Amino acid sequence: MRVVCIIPALNEETTIERIISEALKHCDTILVVDDNSEDRTAELSLQAGATVVRHILRLGTGGALSTGFAAALKTDYDVFLTMDGDGQHRPDEIPVVLDPIVKQEADVAIGSRFLKHPEAMPLLKRMGNRALSIATSLAIGTKITDSQSGFRAYRRQVLEYAVHRAWDYRWASEILVLATKGNFRIKEVPVKAVYLPKRQRGANIKDGFRILYSTIRGTREKEGFTQGKR
Amino acid sequence: MEPYEIAATAFGIIMLLFTTRELIRRRIGLLQYSLWMAVWVALILVGTVPQFYYALILVTQALGMLTPIHFVTTFSILALFAATYVLGKRIAELNEKVNKITQHIALMNTNNKKKKDRHS
Numbered sequence: 001m002r003v004v005c006i007i008p009a010l011n012e013e014t015t016i017e018r019i020i021s022e023a024l025k026h027c028d029t030i031l032v033v034d035d036n037s038e039d040r041t042a043e044l045s046l047q048a049g050a051t052v053v054r055h056i057l058r059l060g061t062g063g064a065l066s067t068g069f070a071a072a073l074k075t076d077y078d079v080f081l082t083m084d085g086d087g088q089h090r091p092d093e094i095p096v097v098l099d100p101i102v103k104q105e106a107d108v109a110i111g112s113r114f115l116k117h118p119e120a121m122p123l124l125k126r127m128g129n130r131a132l133s134i135a136t137s138l139a140i141g142t143k144i145t146d147s148q149s150g151f152r153a154y155r156r157q158v159l160e161y162a163v164h165r166a167w168d169y170r171w172a173s174e175i176l177v178l179a180t181k182g183n184f185r186i187k188e189v190p191v192k193a194v195y196l197p198k199r200q201r202g203a204n205i206k207d208g209f210r211i212l213y214s215t216i217r218g219t220r221e222k223e224g225f226t227q228g229k230r
Numbered sequence: 231m232e233p234y235e236i237a238a239t240a241f242g243i244i245m246l247l248f249t250t251r252e253l254i255r256r257r258i259g260l261l262q263y264s265l266w267m268a269v270w271v272a273l274i275l276v277g278t279v280p281q282f283y284y285a286l287i288l289v290t291q292a293l294g295m296l297t298p299i300h301f302v303t304t305f306s307i308l309a310l311f312a313a314t315y316v317l318g319k320r321i322a323e324l325n326e327k328v329n330k331i332t333q334h335i336a337l338m339n340t341n342n343k344k345k346k347d348r349h350s
Binding site: 033052053054057059063066067074167 | 341
């Protein structure tokens, strides 16, 4: 089983090299989608041995992942792993996330930050994440504890079917709703996230409401958000 | 003519000419042109024939409004809301296109680079 690791990155020059070199121990190739960084993220990624796809304009996490998936689907890799480039996800836990796919137990594996040490996440983010996870769980009919986690593994067939449209943080729930509509199996595994005090990014309250709205809307639509070939 | 009438007429004529030039250069569509033309013609009429404004009393009374200014402000606000909605929709569509183009360029550049690397 050949694995490609897709890392959406924005101004990650301090962490990207380490992430790539550690991730290369578990993945066959690394694909960094540089979302128009102002620093040396792209150069350092290339030096570290990754393939770099560079946006000339900033599109957001969803857009970067969409580009990453499109680029990876042009290759013949079987499993697509996604993780953040800011060091929040630990590369040594890649085998944990890949495990359900390797054992054929799931088509989508989510590294949940709530199954192990949820207190590490800042309180406000934890509350928002819980609310969105409940909404996503109701939408897909499967209990999900961390619907917004970017540490995931997908079987190739899932991404050939589930083409997400969101350019922002809504992609996370959108893909899960689409995968469920395609009868793909979703499983969570516990991972430990690292939160650096000065580098707290991620969805805000406005994003939270947008995710909630699009999840409800996506569930109500007969055909889902968008399905078909990329 | 009062100073405000001269200013309104002059402004209306300049904008009418400018809008017509934009239509000839195909920078605006016919629908947009028609809407702006209605505004500029009304402005010129208010400047040159102030009685035109009072003629609106018949329309405003028929609509149950007290004075012509109620008519003008109400419909101007409604027109602005409609314009804002249309512009917002257009911006969202353009944003989507820009995003797709950005993605396409990124993928194309990567493919070209790979081909170049293979040849060298």
